[in-house]
Amino acid sequence: PTRTIAILKVAEGATALSDRWAAGTGDLYRLLVQEVEQQMRDLHIEWRPEIAGFVWMQGESDAIGRRDAAAYGTRLRAFIERLRHDIGVPLVPITAGLIVDQELWPHADAVRSATSQLADDLGPMIAVETNDLPTHAADPAHYDSASTLTLGRRFAEATAAMHGTSWRFPEDLTSARGDGYWTYLERAPGSAPTSLVYDRRSGRWEGMEASVGTSMVRPSAGRAAEIAWSAPLAARMRVTVSATDTGTAGDGTEVEITDGDHVLWGPARLTGAGTVSHVLTLDMPQGHELFFRTTAGPAGDAAGDGVRWDIDIDVLDFDE
DSSP states (O other), X not given: OOSOOOOOOOOOSSOOTTTTTOXXXXXXXXXXXXXXXXXXXXXXXXXXXXXOOEEEOOOTGGGSSHHHHHTHHHHHHHHHHHHHHHHTOTTOXXXXXXXXXXXXXXXXXXXXXXXXXXXXXXXXXXXXXOTTSOEETTEEEEEOHHHHHHHHHHHHHHHHHTOOSEEEETTTOOSSBTGGGEEEEEEOTTSOOEEOEEETTTTEEEOSSOEEOSSOEEOOSSOEEEEEEEOSSOEEEEEEEEEEEOOSSSOOEEXXXXXXXXXXXXXXXXXXXXXXXEEEEEEEOTTOEEEEEEEEOTTOOOTTOOEEEEEEEEEEEEOO
């Protein structure tokens, strides 16, 4: 309530994700990134701005032809992932409007389905319905004034719903990468991390050998399993963790918390159903990441090794 909100708008009608909005190469994509960078620099003169969300209402032009409609999900995923990288907020919340399903756009259903599926797979992201919003009687391609206002409120409510003041693992774990600003990784020593993939049958995030689930995090012999969290906004945070050895036949594990560059706590050794706990108070810039890392025991044999992490992250004070 005490914050000032700025809306940065980049739009042009009758344009497609297949060309002008294409990730990294489209002229409108490049303009979008340039505008965000310039406006953020200008706002920094008197404010400390942060990007709270991105709203996307597009897809009609891609719903005209079958080929572009079929490729829409892949292209939108590339757009979102590239945009998050280019604006420097790895998990900026995305609110995407579902285009109206009408005869002007023969393949609207494919574009709508692709957008909804992406929201299920790639969090934090919410798809907003528009089929119930009336359009102009003489111009069915555009919403009328009342519908435009309603859509704006829906966008605002969806964006606000993806913000909060507390985050929990394992309670926040879902099948969507980024939900709750959590991601799940495995990392070999000296290498960049790779993302785990959600396995719907097991309900776990799985890698080559490492995995993350609600009841157990398993490292592999040569790779650590990591639970990563990205700060949605700048704030002073309290991080409360406990880690419990759950391995039934392993030689124990080691756990630690890092910010990617520095070890903030640990490594702590866990054996025989033991538990370690710790509390940190951190000033977190927007987009700053924490990594809750589990590695195999000293023998380097991960057979039977496992840890249950309980992680609570709470805002103590926002960086105004």
